Amino acid sequence: MYSERLQILISKEQRRRLEAEAQRRNASVASVIRDAVDAELGEVAREQRLQAVSAIAAMKAGPHLEPDELRRLIDEAHSAEIDRGLGEPGRP
């Protein structure tokens, strides 16, 4: 799974923090670094991202709403959820 070798320079302090975190997690320094890369850059591969765009392109919602109408739709959707959370009048 891991096929790429990367050699980098880090400071003594960074190394100390990496080793402390690895010890805390009972994991290797390498796995802490890999997790940090995923957290910073995301775990989703480029192909999967492009497939997600294709999936959206295949959706056929409509018709087109003007920005003000879309804003109102977002606000209404929010309000409805909040009303449900608070308990609408007449509902237990």
Added chain:
Amino acid sequence: MTFFVDANVILYSAFEGPGRRGCLRTLEAVASGEAQGRTSPAVLEEVWHVALRHDPEALGGLARAALEIFSPLLPVTEAAFVHALSIDRDGLGANDRLHVGTCASHDIDVVLTADRAFDGIDGIERVDPLDGEAVEGLLARS
């Protein structure tokens, strides 16, 4: 240059209409790594709300697809919330203020949104996703 992507860009990407082309072009540029567009869980929550309420059949999976495109999301931090609370502006909702706060806490000063409520906010440049030339200009700068 990194820019913030608002909910209407993601929604217009799924709606048939004049804004769709530019919005899909933006998502594709972000997905391919050509452009540095970022968004937050607060934005995807809005997308999800609309998908569930407006047209769950057509928009099923939209929030998840957007998450895959924009992962990792920008965290909405306490600093972002504090900044949002400091904004005093009529017509700008709480969530929109939170978006501005999220931008401020990540040094982002460009917001891609069709919502004119973002016009004239200190430190924020709004780019209209329904303006094809403006979108191409933004992607060229990113």
